[in-house]
Amino acid sequence: MYWTGLSADEARKFTAGKDKSKKDKRTTLKEAVKKYVKDGDNLGIAGFVNGRQPISIVHEIIRQGRKNLTLSFQSSGLSIEYLAGAMVLDEKHLSISRMEFAYWAHEAFGISPLFRHLAENGRIELEDWSNYNMSARFKAGSMGLPFIPCRSPMGSDMIKRNRAKVIECPFTHRPIMLLPASHPNVAVIHVQEADIYGNCRIQGPLFTCPEIAMASAYTIITCERLIDHDEMVRFPNRINIPFFAVDAVAEVPFGSYPGNCHGVHYFDEKHIPEFRAACEKFRKGDAAALKEYYDTYIFSVENTAGFIDRIPFSQIQHTQIIESGIGLAADSNTSRMKGDEGFGKAVSR
Numbered sequence: 377m378y379w380t381g382l383s384a385d386e387a388r389k390f391t392a393g394k395d396k397s398k399k400d401k402r403t404t405l406k407e408a409v410k411k412y413v414k415d416g417d418n419l420g421i422a423g424f425v426n427g428r429q430p431i432s433i434v435h436e437i438i439r440q441g442r443k444n445l446t447l448s449f450q451s452s453g454l455s456i457e458y459l460a461g462a463m464v465l466d467e468k469h470l471s472i473s474r475m476e477f478a479y480w481a482h483e484a485f486g487i488s489p490l491f492r493h494l495a496e497n498g499r500i501e502l503e504d505w506s507n508y509n510m511s512a513r514f515k516a517g518s519m520g521l522p523f524i525p526c527r528s529p530m531g532s533d534m535i536k537r538n539r540a541k542v543i544e545c546p547f548t549h550r551p552i553m554l555l556p557a558s559h560p561n562v563a564v565i566h567v568q569e570a571d572i573y574g575n576c577r578i579q580g581p582l583f584t585c586p587e588i589a590m591a592s593a594y595t596i597i598t599c600e601r602l603i604d605h606d607e608m609v610r611f612p613n614r615i616n617i618p619f620f621a622v623d624a625v626a627e628v629p630f631g632s633y634p635g636n637c638h639g640v641h642y643f644d645e646k647h648i649p650e651f652r653a654a655c656e657k658f659r660k661g662d663a664a665a666l667k668e669y670y671d672t673y674i675f676s677v678e679n680t681a682g683f684i685d686r687i688p689f690s691q692i693q694h695t696q697i698i699e700s701g702i703g704l705a706a707d708s709n710t711s712r713m714k715g716d717e718g719f720g721k722a723v724s725r
Contacts, residue, residue: 379556380476381418381593384517384559387520398573401622401623401625402627405598408623408624414442415442417445417561419564420449420564421448421455422449422564423585424451424452424581425452425453426482428578428632428636429455430631431634433596434458435683438462438470439675441469442470446472446474446475447475448475448476448560449475449476449510450584451480451507454651456491457651457652457655460488460490461490461658464490464658465670474501474502478505489652489656490655492659503538505555506534509529509538514591517559517592518588526552526553526555530551541554559591562593562595563594563596565585565597565598567616568640571602574597574620574625575608575615575617576622577603577608578616578617595622597622598627598631599625599626601629631680633695635648640696641695642696644691647687673686
């Protein structure tokens with residue numbers, strides 16, 4: 377058996393020795409990536425498809441140029457597409473060596489052009505799992521178990537494309553599949569609310585984010601807003617990720633844009649197709665549009681504030697109106713907000 381990220385024994389030893397004290401974990405995103413994300417790491421990518429994706433963290437990883445990464449996730453779209461786009465333009469920007477996953481595409485916006493490009497050209501190693509399998513692997517990691525028994529996806533040929541083992545169950549004497557635990561080196565997660573210690577609230581589907589955080593050696597959190605600790609613990613049953621599983625917290629509003637963040641903004645139905653179209657042009661042999669996209673939105677800006685500043689305000693507001701249902705009440709402030717030249721800095725402190 378070989379492990380990517382930490383082995384089960386390494387993870388247990390690491391967790392036992394880790395500082396679990398309650399301390400202020402606020403930092404800048406740039407410093408968090410610099411400290412915790414290293415070349416050769418296994419990254420646990422949270423969110424689901426284009427929902428609550430850790431886009432701001434991924435952009436910073438690209439700017440810092442990490443190499444030889446393994447990506448572990450259930451289903452993803454934008455985060456992986458951004459990482460792959462940096463790689464196909466120039467591996468000096470970033471490189472991916474391996475992926476352990478169930479699905480990489482954009483659902484309503486179409487399949488992934490760069491997945492097709494990388495797979496057809498044999499540029500990355502792929503390990504195929506079902507969504508439930510990846511969720512169970514993170515669950516095993518969060519529980520400190522080296523594996524977890526599962527019936528899915530026995531009866532298919534997927535087992536030929538991963539490290540699962542089928543054994544005879546010692547209790548039922550029927551076949552059962554064992555899934556190896558997943559212990560990423562670093563989890564990257566975006567949430568709606570966090571406090572300075574790293575306690576997190578997630579609105580909407582959890583997407584196995586608590587398990588990814590608990591299974592990983594380190595966890596970087598970006599949040600839409602930091603809230604007081606006293607407010608956080610008023611409702612302890614709403615704390616989805618506990619502080620002792622988190623190592624760095626950065627307040628980054630719009631940290632999952634142009635994907636959606638439940639209760640905050642919807643998908644940007646203009647920007648996502650524009651990005652995907654540039655990826656498709658690259659797949660067909662024209663790299664100009666993709667290069668221009670990265671130069672405009674990632675390499676020529678310092679942070680998420682710079683990225684958001686380059687997207688029309690009306691486009692951003694539209695995603696908020698759709699998600700919140702505010703409608704015309706929000707439109708009344710449009711002209712005033714359009715004149716706010718500091719908008720990007722205001723929304724990405």
